[in-house]
Amino acid sequence: MLKSIYTLVLASSLSVAQNMPKAAVYSGCTAPKTVALTFDDGPWIYQNVISDMLDSKGAKGTFFMNGNNYECIYGHPPVERLLKTFNSGHQICSHTWDHRDLVTLNATQIRAEADKMDSKEISTFTETFLDFYVAALFKILGVNTTFFRPPYGSYNDLVREVLSEKTFILWDLEQVMIHSNLHVHPDLRLAAPETLSVKHPSKARTSTMQLSAIAS
Numbered sequence: 001m002l003k004s005i006y007t008l009v010l011a012s013s014l015s016v017a018q019n020m021p022k023a024a025v026y027s028g029c030t031a032p033k034t035v036a037l038t039f040d041d042g043p044w045i046y047q048n049v050i051s052d053m054l055d056s057k058g059a060k061g062t063f064f065m066n067g068n069n070y071e072c073i074y075g076h077p078p079v080e081r082l083l084k085t086f087n088s089g090h091q092i093c094s095h096t097w098d099h100r101d102l103v104t105l106n107a108t109q110i111r112a113e114a115d116k117m118d119s120k121e122i123s124t125f126t127e128t129f130l131d132f133y134v135a136a137l138f139k140i141l142g143v144n145t146t147f148f149r150p151p152y153g154s155y156n157d158l159v160r161e162v163l164s165e166k167t168f169i170l171w172d173l174e175q176v177m178i179h180s181n182l183h184v185h186p187d188l189r190l191a192a193p194e195t196l197s198v199k200h201p202s203k204a205r206t207s208t209m210q211l212s213a214i215a216s
């Protein structure tokens with residue numbers, strides 16, 4: 001009898017665990033015949049080179065930001081770059097605070113990596129709002145961001161459960177460099193349907209060349 005109760009409880013908790021809400025994951029555009037240009041790891045020194053080029057072509061990009069990758073996001077130059085891009089109408093999203101591989105972290109650490117950029121509790125913030133390491137994007141931009149890109153595109157069920165309120169945005173096309181020469185993916189030149197492209201602002205040459213190729 002005891003064994004059957006135990007089995008029942010175990011089965012019940014397993015089914016609860018399996019039914020935990022998880023973050024939605026997208027790796028391609030949902031609208032037919034569209035391409036989304038996304039850029040990671042900013043706001044570093046090439047941030048406005050990229051957003052200005054997009055502006056000059058009448059295009060908008062989505063930028064996934066880190067809090068502490070190449071530099072701290074709270075510095076004066078990063079804040080200025082971030083605001084310039086945001087005020088030009090580009091989309092700003094979270095790429096975690098430290099750019100760590102989330103599958104190597106526990107639940108508390110995963111939560112912290114997200115909350116240092118923006119927090120699901122943002123609407124009820126009180127004293128924690130004053131915490132330096134909470135909701136950097138909200139503090140700088142005055143808005144809570146929507147989309148989230150896990151560093152390296154790395155995630156598992158635990159990551160999706162801990163960050164269940166978020167929408168994960170991956171990609172289905174990444175620019176590659178061979179012998180320092182950029183090879184623009186032919187599908188991108190042809191505006192492949194439903195393509196989510198990713199580039200890293202840390203690599204200005206590839207990013208700007210990619211944009212030039214698309215715009216040409």
Ligand SMILES: [Zn+2]
Pocket residue numbers: 040041095099151152
């Ligand atoms: Zn990244």
